[in-house]
Amino acid sequence: MTIDYHQLADRALEGGAPSREEAAWLLDAKDVELLRLVDAAYQPRRKHFGRKVMVHVLNNVQNGLCPEDCGYCSQNRDSGAAIRQYPMKDEQEIFAEAEAAARAGASRYCMVLSGRGPNLAYTRRLAEVIAEVKRRFPVEVCLSAGxxxxxxxxxxxxxxxxxxxxxxNTSERHYPEICSTHSYADRLATLEAARRNGIETCSGLIMGMGEQTADLVDVAFQLRELEVPSIPLNFLIPIEGNQVTEDGSLTPERCLRAVCLMRLVNPAAEIRIAGGREGNLRSLQPLALYAANSLFVEGYLTTRGDAARDTYEMIRDAGFEVEGNPLYDADDARHGAFRIPGGGDQLLKPEIAADPVAGQ
Ligand code: SF4
Incomplete structure (x- = not known):
């Protein structure tokens, strides 16, 4: 197959998409011209988002203790991974972390809870916390709660x-290989419930779980069909003790091609390079920003402050800019120093996140 990269870009600029055959070719073919593919993906990215990069900060507000068996997740009931388990954090802790996220430049604060899904009482408690975070801080709030x-x-x-x-996470066909306690249909039903009730949806995938190219193509087109406006693209971080481990398919180039494909299939969506971007895209991360317009800052809440500083430097070095909020302090962000409001000189304590895959 030969591809006209200009035509690919033009189609995306008009809201179209490559064919499924072209999509599979772009992921697999040896003679894909990588820089021309990146440039094609950059055209719709520039049209919809300019040179802005949205920064999301994740907070695991509840960790572990999950009855489900998603094999990629260290919080699953059968995982032997050593993780710190805790029930929902205290409200004050969540508010302090939300403010720190806003000061770090996050436009969105993502609360992630382990578990199959909240019951009604729990949902009401979450609703109170969400309303208060929004009342206090200039960040939009995302929730991942099953x-x-x-x-x-x-x-x-x-x-x-x-x-x-x-x-x-993956295609309908591949779903039973990664989880047996709930189905792909259950996941679709959750997205539909959100949409029916006027909540924007965010849904993506994890690469590197034994899927075939056709599965990646299926999920990219399923997200297009669902008109999902926010798509996190995760790259599996293999964790000892989990049932789904590395399948050997992820190279930096394959990851980059997948980011470009996701943009070309979903031209106006916020495409996020999410969990596992550092170890899997490696030195191609700055190039991925030409297709993706969003990323997670892992690091200051979950691992090390260095990771956040490096991310802000990467964004700037690649010629992009953070889409900040009124509390954003670019100097602080660059230096990776995020402080708890009212906490004097106390630096936010890094935690080790149990689940490096962003979102459920
Ligand atoms: S992804 Fe969510 S539902 Fe699945 S095991 Fe992990 S915490 Fe539980």
């Missing part, structure tokens, strides 16, 4: 939740 039905989606919508994250 399966949600219409009743719960309505409560969350009324609290002002901006986005509900629920990743498809």
């Amino acid at each position: 399966l949600v039905d219409d009743e719960k989606a309505k409560i969350l919508a009324e609290a002002g939740l901006d986005r509900l994250n629920h990743n498809l």
Whole structure:
């Protein structure tokens, strides 16, 4: 097959997409011209987002203790991974972390909870926390809390939740290989409940879990069909003790091609290079920003401050700029020094996140 890269870009600029055959070719073919592919993906990225990069900060507000068996997740009931388990954090801790995220330049603060899904009482508690975070800080709030039905989606919508994250993770065909306690259909139903109740959806995938190219193409087109406006692209970080481990398919180039493909199939979506970007895209991360317009800053809440500083430097060095908020302090961000408001000189304590895959 030969591809006209200009035509690919033009189609995306008009809201179109490559064919499924072209999509598979772009992922697999030896003679793909990588820089021309990146340039094609950059055209719709520039049209919709200019040179801005949205920064999301994740907070695991509840870790572990999950009855589900998602094999890629160290919080799953059968995982032997050593993780710190804790129930939902205290509200004050969540507020302090939300403010620190805003000061770090995050435009969105993502609360992630382990578990199959919240019950009604828990949903109401979450709704109160979400409303208060939004009242206090200039960040949009995203929630990743497992399966949600219409009743719960309505409560969350009324609290002002901006986005509900629920990743498809892989194709319908491959789904039973990674999880048996809930289905792909359950995941679709959650996204539909969110949408029906006026909450923006966020849904993406994890590469490197034994899927075939056709599975990646399927999920890219499924997200297009669902008109998902926010798509996190995760790259599996293999964790000892988990059932789904490295499949050997991820090279930096394959990851970069997948980011470009996701942009070309979903031209106007916020495409995020998410969990595992550092270790899998490696030195190609700055190039990925020409297709993606969003990333997670892992690091200051979850691993090390260095990681956040490096990320801000990478954004600037590649010629992009952070889409900040009124509390954003670029100098602080560059130096990786994020302080708890009212906490004097106390630096936020790094934690080790149990689940490096962003969102559920
Ligand atoms: S991804 Fe979510 S539902 Fe699945 S095991 Fe992990 S915490 Fe539980």
